[in-house]
Amino acid sequence: MNSIEEQRGASPLSRFMAEEALGNGNGSHGKNGDYLGEVIESSTTEFVAESCELHGAPSFGRFVRVVSEVPIIGIVFNVFTQSIEPNRRPTAYGKTEEELRLEQPQIFELLRTEFQALVIGYVDDTGPVQTLPPQPARIHSFVYPCDDDEVRAFTRTDDYLRSILNTAKIPTDELVIATMRHTLRAHGRAAPYLVRMGKELARLLGDDYDRLSSIIRRVAY
Amino acid sequence: MKGKAIQNGRRGRRIGAVTRGSLVEGLEMKLDPEQNIEDMKAGKFVVIEGDKNDFFSMVTDMRLDANNQDVLLHPPAQEDALLRQVLSGTSTYNIVSLRPMLMMAKDAGDPELEGPRPVKAIPSHFSLVQEAEEEDVAKIFGREGDEQGKYFSIGTPLDMDTQVCIDTIRFAERSNGIFGKTGTGKSFLTRLALCGLIHFDKAVNLIFDMHNEYGFKAMKETGGSNSTFVKGLKQLFGPKVAIFSLDPQSTRARGMQPDYEVYISYDQISVEDIAPLQDELKLNPTAVESAYLVYAVYKDRWLRTLLALEGPDVEEFAREIGAHPGSLVALHRKLKRLESFPFMVSRLEGGDVVDRIMQYLDQGINVVLEFGQQTSMLSYLLVANIIARRIHEMYVKKSERFYATQRPEDQPRQLMITIEEAHKFLNPSAAKQTIFGVIAREMRKYYVSLLIVDQRPSSIDDEVLSQIGTRITALLNDEKDIQAVLTGVSGTEGLRSVLASLDSKQQALVMGHAVPMPVVIRTRNYDEKFYSDMGCLDELPEKERKEKVEADTVALFGEG
Numbered sequence: 001m002n003s004i005e006e007q008r009g010a011s012p013l014s015r016f017m018a019e020e021a022l023g024n025g026n027g028s029h030g031k032n033g034d035y036l037g038e039v040i041e042s043s044t045t046e047f048v049a050e051s052c053e054l055h056g057a058p059s060f061g062r063f064v065r066v067v068s069e070v071p072i073i074g075i076v077f078n079v080f081t082q083s084i085e086p087n088r089r090p091t092a093y094g095k096t097e098e099e100l101r102l103e104q105p106q107i108f109e110l111l112r113t114e115f116q117a118l119v120i121g122y123v124d125d126t127g128p129v130q131t132l133p134p135q136p137a138r139i140h141s142f143v144y145p146c147d148d149d150e151v152r153a154f155t156r157t158d159d160y161l162r163s164i165l166n167t168a169k170i171p172t173d174e175l176v177i178a179t180m181r182h183t184l185r186a187h188g189r190a191a192p193y194l195v196r197m198g199k200e201l202a203r204l205l206g207d208d209y210d211r212l213s214s215i216i217r218r219v220a221y
Numbered sequence: 222m223k224g225k226a227i228q229n230g231r232r233g234r235r236i237g238a239v240t241r242g243s244l245v246e247g248l249e250m251k252l253d254p255e256q257n258i259e260d261m262k263a264g265k266f267v268v269i270e271g272d273k274n275d276f277f278s279m280v281t282d283m284r285l286d287a288n289n290q291d292v293l294l295h296p297p298a299q300e301d302a303l304l305r306q307v308l309s310g311t312s313t314y315n316i317v318s319l320r321p322m323l324m325m326a327k328d329a330g331d332p333e334l335e336g337p338r339p340v341k342a343i344p345s346h347f348s349l350v351q352e353a354e355e356e357d358v359a360k361i362f363g364r365e366g367d368e369q370g371k372y373f374s375i376g377t378p379l380d381m382d383t384q385v386c387i388d389t390i391r392f393a394e395r396s397n398g399i400f401g402k403t404g405t406g407k408s409f410l411t412r413l414a415l416c417g418l419i420h421f422d423k424a425v426n427l428i429f430d431m432h433n434e435y436g437f438k439a440m441k442e443t444g445g446s447n448s449t450f451v452k453g454l455k456q457l458f459g460p461k462v463a464i465f466s467l468d469p470q471s472t473r474a475r476g477m478q479p480d481y482e483v484y485i486s487y488d489q490i491s492v493e494d495i496a497p498l499q500d501e502l503k504l505n506p507t508a509v510e511s512a513y514l515v516y517a518v519y520k521d522r523w524l525r526t527l528l529a530l531e532g533p534d535v536e537e538f539a540r541e542i543g544a545h546p547g548s549l550v551a552l553h554r555k556l557k558r559l560e561s562f563p564f565m566v567s568r569l570e571g572g573d574v575v576d577r578i579m580q581y582l583d584q585g586i587n588v589v590l591e592f593g594q595q596t597s598m599l600s601y602l603l604v605a606n607i608i609a610r611r612i613h614e615m616y617v618k619k620s621e622r623f624y625a626t627q628r629p630e631d632q633p634r635q636l637m638i639t640i641e642e643a644h645k646f647l648n649p650s651a652a653k654q655t656i657f658g659v660i661a662r663e664m665r666k667y668y669v670s671l672l673i674v675d676q677r678p679s680s681i682d683d684e685v686l687s688q689i690g691t692r693i694t695a696l697l698n699d700e701k702d703i704q705a706v707l708t709g710v711s712g713t714e715g716l717r718s719v720l721a722s723l724d725s726k727q728q729a730l731v732m733g734h735a736v737p738m739p740v741v742i743r744t745r746n747y748d749e750k751f752y753s754d755m756g757c758l759d760e761l762p763e764k765e766r767k768e769k770v771e772a773d774t775v776a777l778f779g780e781g
Contacts (some may be wrong), residue, residue, distance in 0.1 A: 194303065195303070195306050198303065198304075199310065199311050202308060202311035202312050206289060206311065209289055209291035209292050210291070213304055217301075220303050
């Protein structure tokens with residue numbers, strides 16, 4: 001699982017930038033343009049999608065959109081790469097990735113990258129809605145990244161933070177931090193927005209001051 | 222929702238929302254995070270917008286609070302501005318206590334319900350609280366310049382520039398008090414009040430000016446050696462004010478010719494005038510009884526006769542009239558002090574001063590009685606009691622005649638008597654005996670009221686205090702004094718902290734009959750602008766002065 005801390009080596013923003021830049025190493029997302037993945041498992045609260053490119057999944061904490069009759073918005077909370085077959089596991093070769101691609105290209109065919117996203121809302125006629133959708137995403141639907149405008153539209157209110165905090169079995173604090181960083185960037189890193197998000201968090205985490213201050217510290221880097 | 226101010230378009234800035242409270246204890250409001258807690262001052266004027274009524278309220282207390290003790294145990298670092306901002310309004314917040322003073326219906330369907338009324342209801346949860354604006358203040362306190370001359374501006378509310386006016390008619394109707402520690406500007410407040418009464422002609426004043434502050438020039442207490450002089454009542458109002466002096470030399474030395482020199486003859490002093498001096502002269506209670514015995518025989522000449530005696534004759538005399546010798550000797554000895562006063566004479570040449578004063582008062586001319594160098598407590602008490610007692614007698618007669626005839630020309634002019642160091646006249650023991658206690662208790666029956674100026678209101682009799690209609694209070698420290706000033710005025714819970722937090726200069730709390738609700742004011746400046754507002758011509762440039770004189774002449778004598 002990629003966490004924000006591991007990306008802090010380069011500027012933390014470079015990871016986000018990379019995905020949106022066209023023609024970058026992670027570009028050319030498959031036959032239909034910019035889509036990142038295809039849904040292979042789906043439920044009301046979360047879905048799993050296989051990413052088009054190996055290691056080409058959207059970042060942890062990123063907003064993604066599933067295109068369907070009722071577009072569904074989710075936040076990526078888990079990215080994992082593993083072998084196609086459950087019985088065959090990759091072994092260590094002691095060579096760099098470039099060398100392996102030259103010498104043993106077939107091993108990469110046996111790996112695939114998948115990502116799990118938490119469903120936090122959907123879009124209907126009136127605009128983005130921050131509650132669970134009436135129907136889950138359909139299998140084989142395409143998953144696209146949300147651009148800045150979509151993120152801004154969706155985060156006009158801050159109720160989604162509550163959804164993240166209330167979900168079990170996910171790294172909630174880390175996810176909140178990553179999501180908040182993404183939305184902050186989408187809002188142009190405006191200080192008033194940061195304060196507003198912070199206050200909403202303070203309301204939600206009011207009783208746990210340590211947790212609140214830890215999150216605020218890491219969001220603002 | 223968050224961050225979006227709800228503007229009604231009519232009023233001042235929103236500062237918070239009502240969170241809890243009760244009618245009896247007052248309301249509490251949570252201050253909006255954008256507002257600075259330091260802007261909330263005790264005594265500040267705010268408006269709570271309820272559903273059907275607006276509540277005009279005063280800030281009485283503020284406090285800091287947090288929803289979680291951990292925040293207070295680990296306060297954010299000084300550099301961590303983001304965390305402090307995030308916490309403010311959510312985990313840490315400011316609570317301001319408000320006391321509603323008046324309520325006003327929003328749409329006056331019923332004409333009877335128009336205008337400010339006493340508070341009988343409270344606003345609902347989360348009612349908007351806004352800063353008060355000019356129209357709010359004008360709606361409640363009126364504006365100077367109405368035809369009746371009812372409203373006189375005495376200052377501005379805290380942090381605002383609009384006028385706060387007292388109702389001069391109501392001010393003149395009852396006795397009033399001006400209180401404050403030494404040096405807080407009571408004389409200025411008194412001067413202001415007197416100017417208001419004189420300028421708008423609501424009452425004629427008799428001022429017992431113990432420290433020579435009101436008649437002519439008075440010194441302004443400014444820092445350092447640069448003290449300037451402010452104009453007195455005579456300079457401001459000219460012919461409407463007459464200066465009577467007990468010490469003409471001193472008055473002349475200060476650059477003013479008194480309009481009348483006051484002398485008192487021994488025959489004018491009655492036994493009732495000696496009674497209030499008991500404390501000052503340290504007389505025995507039996508002394509007064511002895512005095513009555515002398516009076517019984519010699520009537521008006523009792524004091525003259527008593528003082529004419531010397532030494533052992535006094536005891537002899539005591540036995541003659543049946544008085545206790547010891548007490549008469551003590552009385553004699555102590556009353557001998559009166560002979561040393563230069564204004565005590567054995568024969569009056571210029572006529573009775575009290576008659577003269579009465580003449581002036583009848584014509585509507587205000588009288589300032591200066592004491593010059595005669596600033597001893599004894600002379601002050603004696604002269605004030607003598608004159609006040611006889612004036613009061615005359616007023617009682619006039620009033621009774623008016624009640625009988627009901628003719629408007631018989632109606633006596635409302636008289637206000639100003640006394641300083643009022644606790645000497647009105648302490649619990651003296652209040653029963655002095656004429657001032659009587660006047661204070663009678664209220665408006667005989668058209669005489671008091672303006673008492675004092676720095677120890679706790680020494681004044683409770684009953685008298687409760688009859689004081691309007692109180693103008695500068696800073697008071699003593700808990701007992703604060704308690705005393707708040708006696709007998711409704712709706713004063715929560716004003717304690719306001720009183721104790723006043724500035725030591727130029728700030729006062731006004732409450733009572735002449736104002737619809739208690740209000741903290743920054744007192745009106747007693748300066749050139751005030752002089753010209755009061756109609757004093759000295760400072761005006763030549764042209765304007767001529768115009769004004771012409772206008773006044775025409776008004777007085779008609780055209781041509």
